[in-house]
Amino acid sequence: MHRTLISSDLLVTNLTNQTWVIIDCRFDLSDTTSGEQSYKENHIPGAVYAHLDRDLSGAVTGRNGRHPLPAITVMEDTFGKFGIDHETQVVAYDESNGIFASRLWWMLRYLGHDAVAVLDGGMTKWNQEAKPLQNAIEARRRAVFTANPHPDMLVGASQVQAVLSDSTHRILDARSPDRYAGGVEPLDSVAGHIPGAMNHHYANNVTEDGSFIEPGKLRLIYDQLLHDVQPSRLVCYCGSGVTACHNLLAMEHAGLSGAKLYAGSWSEWCSDPGRPVVRKQK
16 A cells, blocks of 8 residues: 555556556646646546546635535545545646645545555656656546545644644644745735744755655654644645645655644635734835
8 A cells, every 4th residue: 555655667567457546636726727638638547637626626615715625425426436445546646746636645535545645756757757648538437435534634714723822733834935924925815824833835845856855854854843743733734725735745754644734724714804814024
């Protein structure tokens, strides 16, 4: 069973393994059709496509963030459509350092499916190594996916607000430093960050070629962020509950389990003017 990352060499030897499901998660927040178009042009053989808005997010109300989690029954139906059951090894990939693939990784783990891994280096590394591609639209035979949710992996806005002044907890923002500081905000209506949150940009989990930093070095990075706080007392967030999953994947790869996702993230937090916001002074 592969639970965090998987190499391109190992995946290529399992392309015809019928117990493996490969999912293409390529996406672009500024052009929501481009990932699916790229999939149609070429993809890893056997891969099916998961659209962030359509497959990995629920209905947006304006108060629940830009990419709220779907209802559990909806997630069961989606993953069943992809051919996933309790015996399936899932491999997810994208071409964005794994940020969208890590969202699918987290969702499956939240539903109790641990046999899911992200392709290290993603489509970029796959292409650099001239590994096989195809352009036929894929579909898997529908399976029965039964969720066994882990609610302790998830927190809501009220739970985040409850720990703002609790020194035994940490809050970690995965967005870029300029968005965290409130200097720019290209996606949401309010700039800034949750009071007390630290910043660890998800891009700092990977090397220049998009592969994850080795586990020992990742552990050192996150140990410094945690300051002796247990991982189970860390809340991860980002703009809309996507790149925060990248930090959660990096921590899991480093052997630091138990951190929680605030899925609504900044886009939900800032939708309520009653919630406190911090902007760094210039």
